[in-house]
Amino acid sequence: MRYWMSSYGLLLGWAGLRGRATLALNLVIQTCLAVGIVVGFAFLVPNLDDATALYLSTGAPVLGLITVGMVIGPQEVASAKQEGIFEFNRSLPVPRSALIASDATIALVTALPGMLAALVVAWLRFDLDLQISPLVVPAILLTAAAAIGIGYGIGYGLAPPIARMVSQLVVFVALMFSPIVFPISRLPDWFASVHLVLPFQYMAESVRDTLSVPPDGVRLLPFAVLAAWSLAGFLVAYRMMARRT
């Protein structure tokens, strides 16, 4: 464990060093994106009631996390594979899980400021009365972990050109066809049942219910589903990283 922790620490420093050049730009883009969703979606719905405002406000940060984890994540992995960095990393004398964990930590650090900015802007824009639960911390972390885990699963599990295409599809589905910034009741039944399996509505629900706790309390099912998706994503990434042909 000590070896794992020291490897993780050193790899974190190494990943941070490499990411430093693009970190500032990444943070600005993430923030603009999340804030843009709050402001932009409000144009789509001219007469915002409180319920819609809540969906928009809590959905925007989730979309920010999805973008970092499931769109930028697989694209970065695809590039790393094509540039030979993936093979290089595989030859390093460190546990592969520490390698994935350090990259995921950097992705998380990149995603969080934009997410918080979106919340602040939403709060200012819609003057929301939020009932924040302490469970918001695990909710955000699990949402981020699921997004990053699935993103790595896509990136490591698929060939680079396919991973890139799938990541584009993910952002399209997440933005337009997922019950993140609108209630699931607006979707046709068959599509709503597809979302019982996909992680998007659970991401949105966990964040929304912990920021504005409903009268019957926070449901724990979304947390369990997100934990399962995170585990599955990271497991695929780990298997591909440790795979020997």
Add this chain to the structure above:
Amino acid sequence: MLYIKDIVKTYKRGVRANDGVTIQVGAGEVVGLLGHNGAGKTTLINQVAGLTVPTSGTIRVDGCDPVAEPSKVRRMIAVMPQSHAPLTGVTPRQVIKSMARIRGMSKSAANTRTEELIEALDLGEWADTTGERLSGGVRRLTAFGMAAASPGQVVMLDEPTNDVDPARRRLLWEQIRGLANRGCAVLLVTHNVVEAERSVDRIVVLDSGKVMAEGTAAQLRSRAAGDLRLELTAADIDGLPSLPEHIATAGPPLRASRRLTIALESSAAADALTWAQRLRASQDIDEFSLVPVGLEDVYLDLVGGESTSNGEEEG
């Protein structure tokens, strides 16, 4: 230190990348692995590094099996890959130091070793320039520095001298020798026969996954037919008059695009020289040279680098 015995690697589609390869590299030894693209060199390195599993055969790194204990073996080896190292956004000084630390060196030892390598490879001018602004040669030197920072027992270098300028190439070879002097077993993949001939202890020639020959440069040269090579350069190499019958050749001539190479025994040197001078005087050829046999000749004989001519009449 590095023991590779009867390694066979067959990929799923039936491609046999390694076919019974046996190589040993002792501590303090530099062994050059020569071969064309696709000869199976990188596959072999990946198997030693535990990234690929052999179909059959044995590999031992200081007694450890990379198939059974891949993570342990990864801590005993250092690999400089053929592809570019990840240098975008980071400087040579930062990456060499980071690799030294990741490979287990203390902070102060990593600093010392980094400065030592930067000076030894004459990288000072670019030590604090980020990767995307570095030339290919400086990137290769940096990648070497990353592997050499804390090299472990076995170092594998995949074409380390590519793109490196001649002056720094010499410095690089000195550092490769330095690794061996520290007790490392160095396995080095290269296309550059002339360099290998000068700089490594032993050479292994790999072709289509098989070891075609192995030995010191002198041992390999002794395999060549004849002692000398007469090289003729002409615009129309096929239109040259035949070699006079009294000049005894030591093997079939080799033709490249504008060059004809004829293997000779030393006894035929004087006659061959006279013939070549006559061809130049009649402007049948542009130039000629009579040189002692080199490793490149042996290498090309072994792996068929140039097309042989198809009959005596063309000699």
